[in-house]
Amino acid sequence: MSERLDSESPLTLPGFFSALADGDLLGGVCTDCGEVLIPPRPACYACGSREIEVESLAREGHVYTYTEVRTPPPAFEADAPYTVAVVELVSGGRLTGRVNAPYESVAIGDAVELQVRAPTDDELEIALSYETEWPVHVFEPL
Amino acid sequence: MHQPVIAAVGAPTVGRSDLPGRDLFSVALAEAFEELPDPAELVEAVYVGNQSETYEHQIMYGTLLAEWAGLRHVPAERVEGCAAAGALALRHAVKDVRNGEHEAVLACGVEKMSAGGTGGATDALSAAFDRALEQRSGITAPSQYALLAQRYLYETDATERDLAAIAVKNHANASKNPRAQFRDEIDIDTVLDSPSVAPPLKLFDCAPVGDGAAAVFVTTAELAADLDVTPVAVTGTGAAANNIAVAERNMTEIEGARIAATRAYEEAGIEPADVDIAEMHDAFTVCEALLSEAVGFAPKGTGYQSYHDATERDDGWTDVELSTSGGLKARGHPIGATGLLQAIEAYEQLTGGAGDRQVDGAETAFLMNEGGVADAVTVAHVLSTEVSG
Numbered sequence: 306m307s308e309r310l311d312s313e314s315p316l317t318l319p320g321f322f323s324a325l326a327d328g329d330l331l332g333g334v335c336t337d338c339g340e341v342l343i344p345p346r347p348a349c350y351a352c353g354s355r356e357i358e359v360e361s362l363a364r365e366g367h368v369y370t371y372t373e374v375r376t377p378p379p380a381f382e383a384d385a386p387y388t389v390a391v392v393e394l395v396s397g398g399r400l401t402g403r404v405n406a407p408y409e410s411v412a413i414g415d416a417v418e419l420q421v422r423a424p425t426d427d428e429l430e431i432a433l434s435y436e437t438e439w440p441v442h443v444f445e446p447l
Numbered sequence: 448m449h450q451p452v453i454a455a456v457g458a459p460t461v462g463r464s465d466l467p468g469r470d471l472f473s474v475a476l477a478e479a480f481e482e483l484p485d486p487a488e489l490v491e492a493v494y495v496g497n498q499s500e501t502y503e504h505q506i507m508y509g510t511l512l513a514e515w516a517g518l519r520h521v522p523a524e525r526v527e528g529c530a531a532a533g534a535l536a537l538r539h540a541v542k543d544v545r546n547g548e549h550e551a552v553l554a555c556g557v558e559k560m561s562a563g564g565t566g567g568a569t570d571a572l573s574a575a576f577d578r579a580l581e582q583r584s585g586i587t588a589p590s591q592y593a594l595l596a597q598r599y600l601y602e603t604d605a606t607e608r609d610l611a612a613i614a615v616k617n618h619a620n621a622s623k624n625p626r627a628q629f630r631d632e633i634d635i636d637t638v639l640d641s642p643s644v645a646p647p648l649k650l651f652d653c654a655p656v657g658d659g660a661a662a663v664f665v666t667t668a669e670l671a672a673d674l675d676v677t678p679v680a681v682t683g684t685g686a687a688a689n690n691i692a693v694a695e696r697n698m699t700e701i702e703g704a705r706i707a708a709t710r711a712y713e714e715a716g717i718e719p720a721d722v723d724i725a726e727m728h729d730a731f732t733v734c735e736a737l738l739s740e741a742v743g744f745a746p747k748g749t750g751y752q753s754y755h756d757a758t759e760r761d762d763g764w765t766d767v768e769l770s771t772s773g774g775l776k777a778r779g780h781p782i783g784a785t786g787l788l789q790a791i792e793a794y795e796q797l798t799g800g801a802g803d804r805q806v807d808g809a810e811t812a813f814l815m816n817e818g819g820v821a822d823a824v825t826v827a828h829v830l831s832t833e834v835s836g
Binding site: 318322343344350369370371372373374375376377378379380381384387389390391392398399400401402403408413428436439441442 | 565566569570573579580581583584585586587589590593594595597598601642643644645646647648690692693694695698
């Protein structure tokens, strides 16, 4: 591990979100076992290896499971109800996020694409000082 | 190696209380030490399971509760692992006694969940999720478990009706438990007709918000004999952390629970089939199904049959009785105290003190406490009437 772990590094959250703001979804790919880590991080959770290569991932995937948030945290009350899903990317990694579609129109297996947007005013209100520039990811049905 | 035992327990009835956290603890401690010398004459260390400082704007719970127990200058600390904090506190106490570090340790837990209203609890619990991707998407505890439930229903023969039946079973058990938050029996329609929280989960699939505390006195078999109290041995303990984001884990095989349980079984020298009673972490009904499979009570895909009598479950199921306390669903789930409330139920069952819900001949108990979503952290214990040393 020779790379500096500073805010430019894709192995840190600022580095990951800065690329994501430009539409580039970075994943760490373990060179020992192939696990895909989103966001990238210094070690592979599957095998413990620290040989992680950072790659741009395709943003398409499918819905692995989903639900609708009907009792939101106080900060998200204005948005409710909203659909959330675990999406399996074609690259292999999985992550949770909102789906920009009504719950009734979503099903397991549906194709979606990850897109990003700037945080809303409500989201900025509860953002930590270092989060204000970080985009929010949303899955759009394809 | 010393044989750690639980020698005394106490807890107020779970529910919405007018008492702050420290006072709930005082009630728990007074019950636990009713037949014993004062805590100051016995207790050498304190571990406090506590989820969140946001409820009462209070950290330093180790210091505070040691002080309220009259224990000046003992080592004392808060243990955090969301809803697994209580079992983590028990595990620390058990290990201290086992390795000879201390002869008598107080494992306790406290949570004053109602202090910030339902919104406050929703917000405090969401801190258990990955901040970077999950929290910022507005995910909640019920919706996290709904993601698991949706996938479980998709992959197995289980239906929403089966999940509802798990809640019905646990409410029936809680109706016989004076420590329980809910004492009323319910039927399937109560669950199915309750408001949808995060489909497929409805309000009655979810454990309630409640206030609670628990005190469990862990010591050696020798000291328990000297004190003339009935001991229950803690013969195995196991814990395992897994990824904080549930999306990155196997969502229908709860691996962390299987590993923690296997470690506890191995220490105790038993198989899953040897367990007579088990307190399961049914924060949501689907958990009882998933965990029954993970810890070896049920074949894959059949855990949802947990509400049936042992004779009516599929082949391959053990004859274990599940969550005789009423579980988190109905006994209640004051987060940091929950793992210890599970231990209290096992202690009462194994000492024949479980009243109307007593399981005849119960000799071996298993506890499964989880924190975060599913197996973000899991803690297992095995308790036995057979006390050695």
